[in-house]
Amino acid sequence: MKSLSDLRLFVRTAHAGSLSAAARQLDTTAAAASASLKRLERSLGAALFVRSTRSLRLTREGETFLRHCEQALQALDEGCEAIAGGSDAVRGTLLLTAPSDLGRNALRTWMDEFQSRHPGLRLRLRPTDRRSDLYREPVDVALRYGLPADSTLVALPLAPANRRVLCASPAWLARSGPLHHPRELADRNALCFVLGDEVHDQWRFTGPEGECIVDVRGDRVSDDGDVVRRWALDGHGVACKSALDIADDLLAGRLVALCPEWRAEPTPLHLVCADRRQLSPAIRELRVFLEAKCAERLSALAEVAPQAV
Structure with a gap:
């Protein structure tokens, strides 16, 4: 019978495409992972991977064995869960x-x-x-x-149904004045965040006049959404945040939703x-x-x- 730890290591390696990554995921050393894989290949009498200094890919035998391995481990895990029950x-x-x-x-x-x-x-x-x-x-x-x-x-x-909400703090509104239309964002300080590798500085809205797309500018950008929210709370500008993120702030009055006739993009x-x-x-x-x-x-x-x- 093949060792379960060897089988799990093989499946993780196949999915990760890297023996060292699989070793990290299973909290073991690269040397132990390498020995485990060699042991499994020796017991099967077949090479499961084609190795080079920079890549690792399954052989035809490895692809076949992976399908059976995944099914067997899934069945085993489901059996353990069924026994646990309730x-x-x-x-x-x-x-x-x-x-x-x-x-x-x-x-x-x-x-x-x-x-x-x-x-x-x-x-x-x-x-x-x-x-x-x-x-x-x-x-x-x-x-x-x-x-x-x-x-x-x-x-x-x-x-x-979640979507973004245009919002700002009461302190910022007191200083900058109310916002009646998304087009007015062109003259306001926008708090932007990074999506992927790009700054999300084009905000889209739908309202009485159809779609409105505004290119916004501001003095602060972060790749952390929580930082953008805190800047808005501190009164540094206007943000366009997920409703789920700022629900408590809106309900408590720490942030105010702007342009109620206009809906920001779905998220x-x-x-x-x-x-x-x-x-x-x-x-x-x-x-x-x-x-x-x-x-x-x-x-x-x-x-x-x-x-x-």
Whole structure:
């Protein structure tokens, strides 16, 4: 019988395309990973990878064995989960990445509640606006705004109706005056954030006159959405933020939604993973829980920011 650890190492290496990356994900050394792979190949009597100094790819035998290996490990994991049964099926370690603002604020407290329901679950939360490589990094699931550019990823909707909201602090409005139309943004200080490798400085709105696209300018740019939100709270300018990120600030009056007749661009929230077979009981329960939390958060905005829903 082949060692389960050797089989898991083989599958991780195939997905990561790198033996050293697979070793890091499984918290082992590169030397131990190399020995594991050689042991497996020796027992099978076949080479599973073609190796060079810069690349690693599956052989034809490796591709065949990978399909059977994945099926066998999935069946084994499902059997373990079935034995656990009941609410205890939501257990183990869950590594979750999320947008920085949503992760540090709303998601942090939501996950406290989720873990109290499932005490067997250990959480590793990574709030970041950097897009993790779900094939190469040890990430179970990611929360992401917008649809993933990679169509091979599995994207399950959590808040399909979520959109950005034009907002500013009462202090900034007192100094700069009210904003009646998105075109007036051309003369205001815009707080911008980086999407991918580009500054998001073209803001789109839909309203009574149809679509309005404004090229904005400002003295502050960040690749961290939470920083942009804090700049807005501190009165440094106007921001266009996800309604889910700033719901509490709008409800408490720390930020004010502007141009109520105009709706900013949609930014639906999705739960994303690399493979549908990763949808463990913990992730399925998490999806249901987060979907309800997002709906509750957006529903509360109906009166103070109707353009957000």
